[in-house]
Amino acid sequence: MKKLAIFASGSGTNAENIINHFKKKKNIEVSLIFSNNKNAYVIQRAINHDIKYHVFSRTDFYQTQKIKEILIENDIQLIVLAGFLWLIPEYLINAFPDRIINIHPALLPKYGGRGMYGSKVHEAVVANREKESGITIHYVNNEYDKGSVIFQARCAVLNTDNPDDVAKKVHELEYAHFPEIIEKVVRSL
Numbered sequence: 001m002k003k004l005a006i007f008a009s010g011s012g013t014n015a016e017n018i019i020n021h022f023k024k025k026k027n028i029e030v031s032l033i034f035s036n037n038k039n040a041y042v043i044q045r046a047i048n049h050d051i052k053y054h055v056f057s058r059t060d061f062y063q064t065q066k067i068k069e070i071l072i073e074n075d076i077q078l079i080v081l082a083g084f085l086w087l088i089p090e091y092l093i094n095a096f097p098d099r100i101i102n103i104h105p106a107l108l109p110k111y112g113g114r115g116m117y118g119s120k121v122h123e124a125v126v127a128n129r130e131k132e133s134g135i136t137i138h139y140v141n142n143e144y145d146k147g148s149v150i151f152q153a154r155c156a157v158l159n160t161d162n163p164d165d166v167a168k169k170v171h172e173l174e175y176a177h178f179p180e181i182i183e184k185v186v187r188s189l
Helices: 013-023 041-048 058-063 066-073 090-095 119-127 163-187
Strands: 002-008 028-035 052-055 076-081 100-104 132-139 149-156
Touching (some): 013 041, 058 066, 066 076, 066 090, 100 163, 119 163
Parallel strands (some): 002 028, 076 100
Antiparallel strands (some): 100 132, 132 149
16 A cells, blocks of 8 residues: 655645545555644544544754654655645655655746745736646755656636636646646656
């Protein structure tokens, strides 16, 4: 059995989509949910699906090895960032080389980096009158949104689109592609 851990900071809609995808699969499961936000709805989603979860502090994440120890104890093969906003520390990148992936709501390298997440990305896309946007699924390294690209999908941005319109199109791409790409990556491990 190949086991995944999902890190999320908020509602967890992508996390739940991933959980539902792998419930239908043999030999791959979402085993753990991690959050840096004790009020994140992703925790309720973990409870609803009977998945163990851990809430951690900035100190736990950056100044101890607790997270790595939990991941190793639970035999996690792949870490999936699904709306997780903190930079991954070097010790985790070293412990899971090319086994941490993230989804970004834009076509990297555009609109990536520190502070570029969620609606901020879509606002920038519209403000700059981009003709397209999309998603980028990439490996995680020690810089925000700089890891090697695994997959990109595109959507048109119309002159009449506002940031919410772009967000809706991007979310549809996330839901359609993220679980499938995760599955391809984990099967290649």
